Amino acid sequence: MQMFWLGCWCLWAGVLGAANEEKGQLAVTTTAVQDQEVAQDDPFLWLEDVGGEAALDWVRSKNAVTQSHFESDPAFQALQNDLLAILDSDARIPMVSKRGEYYYNFWRDKKNVRGIWRRTTLEQYRKAEPQWEVLLDLDEIADQEHENWVWKGASLLRPDYRRCLITLSRGGADASVVREFDMETRQFVADGFQLPEAKGGMTWIDQDHVYVATDFGPGSMTTSGYPRLAKRWKRGTPLEQAELIYEGQSDDMSVSAGFDDSPGFERHFVNRAIRFYYDEMFMITKEGLVKVDAPNSANKSVHREYLYVELREPWQIGDATYVAGSLLAIPFDRFMEGHRDFAVLFTPTENSSLAGYSPTKDHVILNVLEDVKNKLFVLTPGKAGWSKTPLQGAPAIGTVSAGPVDSDESNAYFMTVNDYLTPTTLWLGEIGADPEPLKSLPAMYNADGLEVTQHFAVSKDGTKVPYFQVSRQGLELNGQHPTLLYGYGGFEISLTPSYNPVVGRAWTSQGGVYVVANIRGGGEYGPRWHQAALKENRLRAYEDFAAVAEDLIRRGVTKSGKLGIQGGSNGGLLVGNMVALYPELFEAAVCQVPLLDMRRYHQLLAGASWMAEYGNPDDPQQWSYIKKFSPYQNIRPDVKYPEVLFTTSTRDDRVHPGHARKMFARMEQQGHTVRYFENIEGGHGGAANNRQTAYMQALAFRFLSEKLFDSAR
Numbered sequence: 001m002q003m004f005w006l007g008c009w010c011l012w013a014g015v016l017g018a019a020n021e022e023k024g025q026l027a028v029t030t031t032a033v034q035d036q037e038v039a040q041d042d043p044f045l046w047l048e049d050v051g052g053e054a055a056l057d058w059v060r061s062k063n064a065v066t067q068s069h070f071e072s073d074p075a076f077q078a079l080q081n082d083l084l085a086i087l088d089s090d091a092r093i094p095m096v097s098k099r100g101e102y103y104y105n106f107w108r109d110k111k112n113v114r115g116i117w118r119r120t121t122l123e124q125y126r127k128a129e130p131q132w133e134v135l136l137d138l139d140e141i142a143d144q145e146h147e148n149w150v151w152k153g154a155s156l157l158r159p160d161y162r163r164c165l166i167t168l169s170r171g172g173a174d175a176s177v178v179r180e181f182d183m184e185t186r187q188f189v190a191d192g193f194q195l196p197e198a199k200g201g202m203t204w205i206d207q208d209h210v211y212v213a214t215d216f217g218p219g220s221m222t223t224s225g226y227p228r229l230a231k232r233w234k235r236g237t238p239l240e241q242a243e244l245i246y247e248g249q250s251d252d253m254s255v256s257a258g259f260d261d262s263p264g265f266e267r268h269f270v271n272r273a274i275r276f277y278y279d280e281m282f283m284i285t286k287e288g289l290v291k292v293d294a295p296n297s298a299n300k301s302v303h304r305e306y307l308y309v310e311l312r313e314p315w316q317i318g319d320a321t322y323v324a325g326s327l328l329a330i331p332f333d334r335f336m337e338g339h340r341d342f343a344v345l346f347t348p349t350e351n352s353s354l355a356g357y358s359p360t361k362d363h364v365i366l367n368v369l370e371d372v373k374n375k376l377f378v379l380t381p382g383k384a385g386w387s388k389t390p391l392q393g394a395p396a397i398g399t400v401s402a403g404p405v406d407s408d409e410s411n412a413y414f415m416t417v418n419d420y421l422t423p424t425t426l427w428l429g430e431i432g433a434d435p436e437p438l439k440s441l442p443a444m445y446n447a448d449g450l451e452v453t454q455h456f457a458v459s460k461d462g463t464k465v466p467y468f469q470v471s472r473q474g475l476e477l478n479g480q481h482p483t484l485l486y487g488y489g490g491f492e493i494s495l496t497p498s499y500n501p502v503v504g505r506a507w508t509s510q511g512g513v514y515v516v517a518n519i520r521g522g523g524e525y526g527p528r529w530h531q532a533a534l535k536e537n538r539l540r541a542y543e544d545f546a547a548v549a550e551d552l553i554r555r556g557v558t559k560s561g562k563l564g565i566q567g568g569s570n571g572g573l574l575v576g577n578m579v580a581l582y583p584e585l586f587e588a589a590v591c592q593v594p595l596l597d598m599r600r601y602h603q604l605l606a607g608a609s610w611m612a613e614y615g616n617p618d619d620p621q622q623w624s625y626i627k628k629f630s631p632y633q634n635i636r637p638d639v640k641y642p643e644v645l646f647t648t649s650t651r652d653d654r655v656h657p658g659h660a661r662k663m664f665a666r667m668e669q670q671g672h673t674v675r676y677f678e679n680i681e682g683g684h685g686g687a688a689n690n691r692q693t694a695y696m697q698a699l700a701f702r703f704l705s706e707k708l709f710d711s712a713r
Contacts, residue, residue, distance in 0.1 A: 035610040044665045048604065048658035050650060059650070062664065062676040066645075068701070069675075076702045079506060083324040084110075084694035086444050086501045093426050093439045093473055096125060098406045099400035100161040105132070106151050113689050114138035115151050115167075116519045125694050126438065136166070150689075152176050157184075157204045158261050165193065165202055165210070171651035174606070178202045193235065195301070195672075198652075200227040205268075208235040212242060222252055229353060230257035230270055240363070245284065246270045253609050257284070264409045265304045269331075276491070276612040283336070292337065303359040303407065306381075307332040309342070312355065312527040323347060324525035329364075344385050345379055353526030355494065360411040363431050364389060365402045371454070372466055372496055374400040376415075378431055392416075393434040398422065399496045402429075414438075420470045420514075421447045444501035445509045449473055449712070453498065457551035459520075459579045460543040463532075466524065467548045468497055469557070470514040477556030483513040483563050484710035486547055489521035489541040490570035490613060492530040495534040505700035512708070513557060519544035521570075522560055535615040536625040542577045549578075549585045561587050564642075564704045569655055570591035570613075576631030576663065579641055588707035590700045593648050596659040598630030604656035632663050637670035643676045645703045647696055675703065 001302075006617035038273050049055045077136060088110040096103035103125050107113035117136040124130040142149045152167035162183050178201060180192030193210055195202055199221075200214035212228035214220075221366040223417045224229045228250060230241035248255040257712040260267045268284035281292040281300050292307070300309040309328040312319060315342045324350035332339065344367060346354050355367040355374060364379040366388070376391035384413040394400055398417045411431040418424040423443055431436030451473045456464045475481065485508055488495055495516050508514050518524040521533035521541040533541040549565075552558050562588050567575040572594020581587050599617050614629075615622040620696065627633055633642070644667065648660035657678060664676045677699055680690055 006290050014595065014672050022304035025279045031380050039124040041512070042662070044662040047661040047665060048600075048656065050290065050657060052539070054534055056650070058665075059661070059678045059680075063678060066675050066677045070699055073702065074697055078695050079702060080698035082559065082588075083697050086505060087112055087690040087694055091185060091442050093441050094130075094425060095426070096120075099156045100158075102161075105155070107132075108690055110690075112137070112139060113691065114149060116659055117151070117154065135182070135183065136167075141421040154181070155204060157207060161347075163189070163192075163204075164428055164629075165204065165208060167201065167655055170197065172649070173651045173653045175199050175653055176201075188539055191236075193233070195239075197325075198227075200254070202233075204261070205232065206261045209233065211245070211259065212252070212433075213256045214239075216231055216240075216242075219250075222248070222250055222254060222608075226254040226609070227361060227604070228255050230250055230255045246272065246289065248272050248283055253279070260302060262304055269302070269304065273625055276609060276654075292336070294335075302332055304361070305331050305333070306359070308345075308357065308359075308364075310357075310532075318343075327357060327366075329381075345386060348526045348528075351525070352496075353413050353523065353529070355496075356401070358407075358408050358413070360404045360413060360431060361409060362411055365404075365413060365431075367401060369494060369496070369524060371466075372494070372518050374398070374496065376400055388604065391429075392432065393427070393429060399498055418608050419497040419529065420452045420468065420499065421450055423501075427673055441499070447504060447505035447509065450508055455551065455555075457517075457544075457545040457547040459540070460612045461540065463540075463544070465517065465519055465544045465547055467515055467517045467551075469552075471557070472511070475513070475557065479562075480557040481513045481558050481562060482511070483515060483552060483558035484704060484708075485515045485517060485545070485552070485563065485565045487517040487545050487548075487565075487567055487570075487574050488569075489517075489519040489545065489574055490530075491521075492527065493520070496522040502697050503644045506697065507704070510705070510709075512705075515548065515552060517548040519548070519574075521710075534613060538614065538625070538629045541574065542629065543582060545574060546585060546680070547580060547583070548583045550626070553585075560585050563710050564588040564590070564708050566590040566592070566704070568594070570595065572596070572655075572660075573598075573629075573631070574647070575644075577629050577634075580631040580634040580646055581629075583639055583641045588704055589642050590704060591644055591646050591660070591663075592657050592700070593652055593657075594629075594646070594659055594663070595655055597632040598626050599633060601656075601659070604658060605652075606654045632659070632666065635663070635667055635670065641667070643673045645677070645700065647677050647679070647699065651663070651680070663684070 049057050059519045094105045094107055098103045102119040104119045106115055106117050110412045115138045116134050118134045120130045120132050137152055138149055139445055148171050149168045152169050152170040154164045154166045156164040164181050165178050165299050166181045167176045167178050175197050178195040178199050180189040182189050198215035200213045202210050203209055210233050216229055220229050228248040230246045231244050233242035245257050246255055253275050255269045255272055270282040272280040280296055282289040295315055297312045301308045306329050311324050311326045313324050316653045327346040327453055328342040352370045353693040355369040358365040366377040376394040378389050378391050380387045395417050398419050400417050402413050403417040413429050415427040415435055416424055419647050423441035425437055426439040427435040428438045449472055453469050456466050459668050464606045481553050503514055518530050519541050523530055531573055563577050565578055565586055572591045574593055575589050576596045585592045595601050604612055615626045616622045617626050646664045647659040648657040650657055664674050667674045678712040
């Protein structure tokens, strides 16, 4: 393990646990009464039965209507074929991670539908056509076991990297199985470490021991079905006999344990994630657990000799005050001895925030966002403190990210550069020298004549909201251009420019305008940008999005009859609220794997873990503001809404498919024009393989094209 990180994951990128935000719970009788009231007011509760035959029959019937409409359209099939060709293309860059002397990659294409896990050497990787050594063929395993396995990752054991733990899920769900794999025999170890399907995981300690957090039986999971127990498991013993290391509370978010195997800096840790953005970190010692006493609200990571603390709230230590959004560093051992003389590696400004940081062996690569544009720097510790210089060879313009090749062994790094119109280039560098280009993605759609511009809208409260626009050069501002507005606005996630050939082929190269709104709730300007739209302030995110839509209309880019919106997961909640609260602004909406029923979201799958973001609907005071951004409760039969395409996945065990099912059913019952498609597989990403992804994307963009290119409104 090259850096031990303990923090909270977002709804879109992945969730490790679930938690109730409030320590004090309302009386059980109160909750029961509220549930009864909800049941009486919700005729579609039966659609929450994910695998129930009645519910699945309903899904199949709604799918059939949507499929019949689009699959009869030659343009749909052509688009699906083109998107599948992009996703299956051998010209894609095979991104790698280094373990020992090899560089590992997981690859899916037309031939390898579920994918292959493979490796090569750096010498081979430099070549245009590397020779790959296939380690595991997931299609073969799936066929042998009659399971639709989806790859979730592998963890190799130092020092010889012969054994690894492979994680697979059925149909792309978050719940997964873990199996020990022998790299020499290319076989799963028959009597090795294995975990049955559950949310959680397993990490190496040494060849004969692992840390495990999983479903150990009744009472072992948090309120949303994530581990609250961390144990040490010895080879050859039953899982039931694993030694308890730490036990969290049932209303915690999750508990996990891990081993930092950096040579010379080996340490064992436990993480208690209490809720999103709030966790406790402990070091496991011979004497017991010792808390790493940095703020619970901060992200904390340990790499080699240093502890890094990324603040979400101001921190007062003696006479020193560190502002929210800062990055601090201190030798870990010194911190554990009680010293607090931090070095400040980054302090945010009005227009800048920390996008990320990546320690190498002797340095830290700092990634800063300035008005949603990346800048990279190298930080180096020395006797006089930390020095800061621009990363040599990093481009001045473009979306840039950099990370270590092997942070325990060298100062080498991989760097990727791209933007909305520029295909990704992968560089290999060594700090102190110019990087060399390794791989470049060819242009995968015709971007001739397109340009990217950045604009700022003014939200209801006067806040300037940035957004990017991809459109034809010299666009005539006549209000007639089909425009797709995309957003997310949650969990401190930043939307930076990136090359997306699917959007390019399906939309911008066809004459559509593509806009990405950097609304509050995201992380574009650090914690303050995120915290400005939490809980009772959630409507600010939607006011920001509406302000961007209105600015596009004001500037003459488009009009409401030519304006569509798209978003998934938390972005699906965004789309649902724009439909419910601002129907006059839009003609069409694509709402993907969404949250929509905020009255019950905390009772569905991982929903309880998001109450730090949205609030607790069981608390009447909090429900008074939550109901204002709960689309399922706010849809009315006497309002004209834009047409909506809802898409979700039966196998999504993070955001319950009942949200999309019930919202569609309610809107259809009220007489609104809506469409629906639910992939029976696919997990939270909505699709389990490239063919399914191409199909889902083709549905979305053909729907938008029908509504916006052909609309007379």
